[in-house]
Amino acid sequence: MGKTIDVAKYLIYAYEQISNSRFETQELKLQKLMYFAQRESFALTGEALFPSDFEGWVHGPVLVELRYFFEQDYIPYDGDSSALSETDKYIIESVINKYGQYDAWYLRNLSHEEFSWKNSRDGLDDSEVGNKIISKDDIKKDAEKVRVYDHQYDMYLDEFDEFNEEAYIAG
Template sequence: MKALDVSKYILTKCNLENNPISNLQLQKTLYYIQYEFLTKMDKPLFEDDFEAWKFGPVIPSVYYEYSHIGAFKIGANYENYDSILKNMSSYETELLNSIIEDKRTKDAWFLVDDTHKKGNAWDLVFKNGIGFRDTISKKQIKENAF
């Protein structure tokens, strides 16, 4: 599965439930989701890799899809947005939805701070900018995301 497909699900769910989110919140929500799937399901939800950017872990393809919106809330609604759920168990669906419902209400800068903790995966890769745009491996996320 692609992170962009998961993003379309997240954005549409948030908008339909009157809790739109920004690109920054979306990036962090994807990171939490990937971490939870790696630790609880022992597999990633999506195949894309995160990169270490200044404001935390980022999936470039998703970032650039919505970058024209800037820091504003993304008002996108997609048809068939829930098609990603077809191959997911009820537990996986519940896990995905619970993360979205929790993180969409958090301030974007709270989420940034949470992913920037000293010694975590992003910090170890970013290295005060030396590792800008370097990949944060799924192994690093699973073992040391937070």
């Protein structure tokens, strides 16, 4: 659970640095950005960014330990990122660059398009409470369709291949 909290704190910090605005106490947005960060990590590295499991709730994937994150002694990121690797930070920052500009409800709707969430809601009505664990294998399936965005070069990673091919042909 510790790493999940560290990822959440760094995500909020990165959001505020990149967007130059306060994150406020947007738990719905935090939950969805955490889901997209986990999915992006699977897409880029094949590994989970953090160990916690999401549950398939009415409004999308939810990490239960973050359910009351802002109400329960939330302490902002203090610059100590020893629990996070440079790759972890890169993934989080890429997700903020890719999804940070969207409001919580747009992100909620995006998460409803995910196979992993739909699978966790199998047999439930749209408004029916559910708490089935979203399998990491299902998130990996969702990750297969992700175009990984490189925020440092402002392009998708698959565009690097095209660039290299063009440079090789021109050379």
